[in-house]
Structures are given as C-alpha cells and as structure tokens.
Amino acid sequence: MTKSWEELEELQPTVLKMLRNSLLKERVAHAYLYEGMRGTGKKEIGSLMAKCIFCLSPIEGYKPCETCLNCKRINNGNHPDIHLVEPDGLSIKKAQIHALQGEFAKTGVESKKKLYMIVHADRMTTNAANSLLKFLEEPHPGTMAILMTEQAQQILPTILSRCQIIGFTPLSPKNLEKQLVEQGVNPEAAPLFAQLTNNFEEALEFSQNDWFAQAQKIVVKLYEVLKKNSLEAMVTLQENWFGHFKEKEQIDRGLDLFLLIFKDLLYIQLGKNDQIVNLSERSRLEQYALQTTGRRLTEQMAAILEAKRKLHANMNPQLLMEELVLKLQEGSSLV
Amino acid sequence: MRFVIQRDYLLQSVQDVMKAVTSRTTIPILTGIKIVATEDGVTLTGSDSDISIESFIPRVEDDKEIVEIKQTGAIVLQAKFFSEIVRKLPTSTVEIDVENHLQTVIRSGKSEFNLNGLDAEEYPHLPQISEENAFRIPTDLLKALIRQTVFAVSTSETRPILTGVNWKVENSELICIATDSHRLALRKARLETEADGKHNVVIPGKSLTELSKILDDTAAMVDIVVTENQVLFKTKHLLFFSRLLEGNYPDTARLIPNERKTDVVVNTKEFLHAIDRASLLAREGKNNVVKFSTIDGNSIEISSNTPEIGKVVEEIQTQSVEGEELKISFSAKYMMDALKALEGSEIQISFTGAMRPFVIRPLNDEAILQLILPVRTY
Numbered sequence: 001m002t003k004s005w006e007e008l009e010e011l012q013p014t015v016l017k018m019l020r021n022s023l024l025k026e027r028v029a030h031a032y033l034y035e036g037m038r039g040t041g042k043k044e045i046g047s048l049m050a051k052c053i054f055c056l057s058p059i060e061g062y063k064p065c066e067t068c069l070n071c072k073r074i075n076n077g078n079h080p081d082i083h084l085v086e087p088d089g090l091s092i093k094k095a096q097i098h099a100l101q102g103e104f105a106k107t108g109v110e111s112k113k114k115l116y117m118i119v120h121a122d123r124m125t126t127n128a129a130n131s132l133l134k135f136l137e138e139p140h141p142g143t144m145a146i147l148m149t150e151q152a153q154q155i156l157p158t159i160l161s162r163c164q165i166i167g168f169t170p171l172s173p174k175n176l177e178k179q180l181v182e183q184g185v186n187p188e189a190a191p192l193f194a195q196l197t198n199n200f201e202e203a204l205e206f207s208q209n210d211w212f213a214q215a216q217k218i219v220v221k222l223y224e225v226l227k228k229n230s231l232e233a234m235v236t237l238q239e240n241w242f243g244h245f246k247e248k249e250q251i252d253r254g255l256d257l258f259l260l261i262f263k264d265l266l267y268i269q270l271g272k273n274d275q276i277v278n279l280s281e282r283s284r285l286e287q288y289a290l291q292t293t294g295r296r297l298t299e300q301m302a303a304i305l306e307a308k309r310k311l312h313a314n315m316n317p318q319l320l321m322e323e324l325v326l327k328l329q330e331g332s333s334l335v
Numbered sequence: 336m337r338f339v340i341q342r343d344y345l346l347q348s349v350q351d352v353m354k355a356v357t358s359r360t361t362i363p364i365l366t367g368i369k370i371v372a373t374e375d376g377v378t379l380t381g382s383d384s385d386i387s388i389e390s391f392i393p394r395v396e397d398d399k400e401i402v403e404i405k406q407t408g409a410i411v412l413q414a415k416f417f418s419e420i421v422r423k424l425p426t427s428t429v430e431i432d433v434e435n436h437l438q439t440v441i442r443s444g445k446s447e448f449n450l451n452g453l454d455a456e457e458y459p460h461l462p463q464i465s466e467e468n469a470f471r472i473p474t475d476l477l478k479a480l481i482r483q484t485v486f487a488v489s490t491s492e493t494r495p496i497l498t499g500v501n502w503k504v505e506n507s508e509l510i511c512i513a514t515d516s517h518r519l520a521l522r523k524a525r526l527e528t529e530a531d532g533k534h535n536v537v538i539p540g541k542s543l544t545e546l547s548k549i550l551d552d553t554a555a556m557v558d559i560v561v562t563e564n565q566v567l568f569k570t571k572h573l574l575f576f577s578r579l580l581e582g583n584y585p586d587t588a589r590l591i592p593n594e595r596k597t598d599v600v601v602n603t604k605e606f607l608h609a610i611d612r613a614s615l616l617a618r619e620g621k622n623n624v625v626k627f628s629t630i631d632g633n634s635i636e637i638s639s640n641t642p643e644i645g646k647v648v649e650e651i652q653t654q655s656v657e658g659e660e661l662k663i664s665f666s667a668k669y670m671m672d673a674l675k676a677l678e679g680s681e682i683q684i685s686f687t688g689a690m691r692p693f694v695i696r697p698l699n700d701e702a703i704l705q706l707i708l709p710v711r712t713y
Contacts, residue, residue: 069456069457072456072457073364073457076363076364076457077362077363078362078363078364078457078458079362080362080365080384080459083361084361101492101495102492102495104581105492105495105496105498105580105581105582106385106539106578106579106580106581107563107564107565107579107580108564108578109384109459109565109578110459110460110564111564112563112564140581140582
C-alpha cells in the first residue's frame with residue numbers, strides 16, 4: 001500500500017517537486033488541498049508528506065527513511081499526532097470536525113507538531129465545512145492540514161482560499177497499465193482498460209466484470225459482421241447489441257470499445273504496433289488492417305465520435321446505432 | 336518476554352489502566368494495553384491519547400515475590416480481551432509468554448490462551464519524567480482541589496481553553512481556577528516543596544475527573560510533574576498522564592471584585608437547602624433563576640416565581656447583613672454547585688451591586704473562592 005518517494009515521484013512528478021522544495025526551504029504551508037481524480041495518489045502522497053514531517057532521520061533532509069519508529073507508525077496508522085478524517089457514510093459530519101477541533105485544542109501527544117488529513121473534503125456537510133473554516137483560519141503553530149478532494153469546485157470558496165491548492169495530474173495510460181498488471185490483471189487486457197478509464201479502481205472493476213468481457217466480444221463480432229456481410233449487421237445489432245447495451249452509459253462504453261478497434265487498425269497500418277490495445281484480437285486485426293485504407297478508417301472513427309456526441313444529445317439509441325452501422329458501411333455496396 | 340505473575344496484582348493493574356482505554360479511538364494501537372517487563376517489575380499502560388495511565392507492579396513487595404521475570408521484553412495486547420481473560424483465569428498465578436515475535440501465550444493452571452499481540456514500539460511514547468520540576472501534595476488535598484474547581488469548567492466547545500482548569504504554581508503556592516464565563520471557582524493550596532518552579536498550564540476538566548476517580552482517599556503524597564505537552568501525577572505505583580490544553584488562559588484576576596457593598600454571613604446548609612427548595616419551581620423554566628433580597632434586620636429572602644407554575648418565598652435568618660440593601664437574581668444551579676464545593680459551616684457572600692458578580696467564600700478562609708455572575712431580572 002505504502003509507496004516510496006521515488007515511486008510516487010514517477011506518478012506525480014510536479015507535485016513531489018513542489019513538496020520537496022517547500023520541505024527543503026522550510027516553507028510548508030499550514031493547509032494544502034490535494035485535488036485530482038480518483039487513483040491519482042492523493043492519499044499516498046498525504047501519508048508521504050506526514051512521514052516527511054515526522055520522520056526522525058530524513059534522508060537528504062526531506063525523504064522519509066521508512067525505517068524509523070515514526071515512519072512505521074504512520075504507515076500503520078498508529079501515530080497519535082496524525083488524524084485522518086474520512087466520510088462517515090455519505091458525508092463528513094459536523095461532529096467529526098468537532099472531535100478534530102477538540103483534539104487540536106490539546107497539546108500534541110508526543111511532539112509539538114500535529115497533522116490532520118481530510119479525505120473527500122468535498123463531502124463535508126455545510127455545517128462541517130463552516131466549523132472547519134474557523135479552524136483553518138487560525139491555525140495553531142505546528143499544525144498542518146491536508147484536504148483531499150476529487151472535485152475542488154464543490155468545496156466552499158472560503159475554504160479554498162485558505163489552502164494551497166495542489167493539482168494532481170491524471171495517470172498516464174501506460175502507468176495505469178503497469179499498476180493493473182501489478183494487481184494481477186491479465187497483461188493482454190490491461191492496455192484496453194487503461195485506455196477506457198483514467199481511474200485505477202474503475203479499471204480494476206472492468207477487469208473483474210462479466211458484462212465488460214461480454215461487451216468486448218459483441219463489439220468485435222459487430223466489426224467482423226460489418227466486414228464480412230454488411231447486410232447481416234442490422235440483424236446482429238438486434239440480436240446482440242441492444243440486448244447487452246441497455247443504458248446510455250453502457251452504449252457509450254460500447255462505442256468507446258468500438259472506437260478502440262478502429263484506432264488499433266490505424267496503428268497497425270502506421271506500424272505503431274506497441275500502441276495496440278486489443279491485444280487478444282491482434283492477429284485478426286492485423287489481417288483486417290490489410291483490407292482497408294487509413295482514410296477510410298479515419299472517416300469511420302469520425303462517424304463513431306459523431307454517434308457518441310448524438311448519444312449525449314439523447315438520440316434514440318436504436319436509430320443511432322442503425323445510422324452508425326449504415327455510415328460505417330458507406331462505400332461498400334448495399335446491393 | 337516471559338514472566339509469571341500473581342493474578343490479583345495483575346488484575347488490579349489491568350483494571351486501573353483500563354480506565355484510560357476506550358473502544359472509540361481512531362488509532363488502532365490504543366485499543367491495546369502495553370505490557371513491559373523489565374528486571375524491576377512489570378509496567379502496564381493504557382491510553383486514549385488524552386489521558387494515559389501507567390501501573391507498575393514491582394518484582395518484590397514486602398518481601399513477597401509478585402513477579403518472576405524470566406525474560407524481559409514488551410508487547411501490546413488487545414485490552415478488551417486481555418482484561419476479560421485476566422479476570423476469568425482459574426488459578427492465582429499467570430504466566431505470560433511472548434513467543435515468536437508477537438504471538439502471546441497466557442497460561443494459568445491448565446488453561447492456555449493464544450493472543451495476537453501488536454508491536455510495542457508502535458505505542459505512543461509517554462514523556463520522560465525529570466524529577467526536578469516536580470511538586471508534591473497529599474492525595475486528599477489533590478482530590479479536594481479537583482472537586483472544588485472542576486465542576487465550574489465550561490462544557491461548550493466554543494472556547495476550548497475554558498474546558499480545562501488553570502493550574503498556576505508560583506512562590507510555592509498552587510492556584511487552581513476554573514470558569515465557564517458565568518461563574519468561577521478558585522482554590523489555593525500551599526505547597527510543601529522547596530522547589531520554586533513556575534508553571535502555568537491548563538488541564539482538561541475531563542482528565543481531572545478521571546484522575547480523581549482512580550485516586551484513593553489517603554494522605555500519601557502525589558508527585559506532580561509538568562512537562563511541555565503533558566502533566567504527570569505520580570503515586571506509588573500509578574502514573575497518570577494527561578495532555579494539556581493549548582492556548583492562554585484568560586486573566587481572571589481582574590474579574591474578582593475587591594470592594595464590597597453588601598456582606599452577608601449565613602449558615603451554609605440552611606442557605607443551600609433554601610436555594611434547593613426555591614429552585615424546585617424555577618427548574619421548570621429554562622433559566623433556573625432564584626431571587627435573593629436582603630430584608631430588615633438580619634434576614635434574607637429567597638424567592639422564585641414562575642407564573643405558569645407558582646411561586647415560592649422563604650426567609651432565612653443570617654448571622655449578619657452589613658452594607659447596602661440589595662436585590663439580586665442568580666442561577667440556582669450555579670449557587671448550589673458553589674455551595675456544595677465549599678467547606679465550613681458558615682459562608683460569607685460579598686456583593687458589589689445587583690449587576691456585578693458576587694463572591695462566596697467560607698468565613699475566615701481565604702484559600703477558596705466561588706464567583707457567580709448574577710442574572711438580569713429586576
């Protein structure tokens with residue numbers, strides 16, 4: 001779970017550079033707001049920061065040693081001067097902030113330094129946020145706050161203005177891919193998941209989801225049918241597609257998958273074989289790539305993107321798919 | 336770690352330290368009791384991070400061997416289970432043995448428990464005590480000090496500093512002050528120490544209440560050590576640590592009026608009972624206010640009037656009423672709290688006008704003082 005400075009630096013180079021400089025120049029702010037998508041390492045970096053501050057013998061003056069008592073205790077959540085507040089149910093309640101304030105009215109257990117982290121700070125109730133405000137405004141010497149959120153715009157502006165905001169960049173697909181493989185996801189499938197989402201947990205969910213595996217098959221089949229016998233495509237739509245992709249979101253996912261096939265074909269034609277994401281279908285795709293032109297592929301991709309746009313404009317899904325299939329066949333004779 | 340211990344001593348210690356352990360804690364290790372075995376004996380520690388209690392069981396006491404240390408070491412065991420286990424063990428001796436790393440075996444007679452321990456290194460570190468800063472007071476005095484002040488601390492969290500009792504040590508005198516900004520309790524005590532260290536700390540009221548619970552009524556001395564973050568109360572085998580409140584305590588010296596316009600001396604019990612009776616009707620209304628007025632001669636009148644319920648009037652004979660005539664209203668609850676805290680059969684109440692705070696103190700005793708702010712009604 002815990003990651004070293006170096007591992008996290010790979011993940012969020014800018015953030016760690018900022019933190020390093022503030023630590024080395026002893027200009028650590030009293031309150032930070034970490035803002036970034038899920039899975040971008042906010043919590044890990046929060047705990048890393050805690051270790052930087054509490055570590056007994058930091059390496060090069062800032063890196064936590066990970067071996068001293070304080071580092072170990074922070075990793076195990078046992079340090080008495082570090083407080084973690086997480087949503088109790090759906091939101092962070094006023095009582096939780098009160099408890100935190102009570103805690104901070106007292107002297108530290110071991111040192112003069114105290115640190116608190118609020119995960120999902122956007123989920124604070126208005127009351128809780130207002131209680132926290134007073135507390136952020138008049139920090140005791142030696143206390144530090146780390147707020148974390150996925151949606152900074154949902155936080156009270158009065159709180160935002162009192163924090164140093166640190167933006168976390170979304171994970172690069174390659175990085176996510178690596179993480180997924182580490183989590184035991186099939187290396188053949190990982191690139192696909194990484195392309196579809198930026199979110200590690202969501203990607204992991206895809207990998208364990210039957211619906212998703214099925215969806216992938218249907219999409220590939222649709223492409224094949226389009227290739228082989230264009231007349232059958234409409235039938236396939238009725239037989240497989242509509243039964244499986246019911247919700248708007250599901251259709252959106254299906255279109256994403258569909259788009260990735262065309263993207264792969266284009267990559268194959270361009271010779272960028274390392275970019276291919278549908279690894280399990282690779283050999284077949286390589287064959288198909290020979291039978292089409294780059295220009296045509298781009299046209300088809302444009303059609304899919306257009307369909308995606310129309311989907312969000314609430315077009316009837318059946319008409320939408322049928323129109324798309326017809327468009328994709330354009331050029332080939334309808335007899 | 337391995338040692339054999341008399342169960343009764345262990346049980347007593349476990350019960351003492353359990354007072355500091357709560358199940359509601361965000362720090363997992365604090366659900367445990369730390370057990371440290373050294374050549375001198377066994378130390379148990381329980382903590383909820385606000386207060387920590389350490390209990391020491393010596394190896395030998397009164398020429399009787401209590402603990403047989405076979406190997407020194409330390410472990411943290413789940414408090415909930417450990418205390419239950421110790422209580423229900425079959426024989427009078429217990430063997431506690433930490434096998435490979437954290438696996439702990441508790442043996443007594445023919446029963447054997449295996450408990451998964453936690454690493455003792457992870458347990459919060461309590462401050463190291465330096466004996467120089469210590470001052471000593473007898474246990475019974477300490478308990479009285481706490482009893483007479485702690486009731487007046489604020490329960491509201493808006494000003495956290497007022498939820499504590501201000502302890503000041505100056506010129507070998509200890510002054511304890513508690514206030515919730517409507518009333519104030521002050522108690523002084525002379526210290527018999529030669530050390531003339533100066534301290535000014537605020538101890539959370541809750542910690543003092545807990546402390547007073549675990550102290551027994553003896554005249555034995557308690558060592559009190561003030562460190563940067565914590566205060567330590569040390570009895571023979573028990574160490575009680577409490578965190579302090581951060582911030583500066585408001586200056587209360589100016590609140591206590593110097594001049595007096597009306598002085599009333601009255602029997603404590605009679606007065607208390609009269610207030611209690613008057614508050615019976617006042618209690619229904621939210622403010623719980625009783626009226627106090629001097630009447631001709633040496634008597635006073637306590638009354639309360641709640642129009643929807645009824646009213647009560649009572650006249651009390653006093654020892655003396657000196658100075659101006661006065662009508663004043665105050666909270667019956669605050670008055671009763673104050674009267675209960677005072678010692679001595681006669682008290683003197685000094686007023687400086689109906690809108691000014693008044694002071695209650697036992698007759699001829701400067702060590703204790705209670706101050707109450709009146710309520711504006713007349």
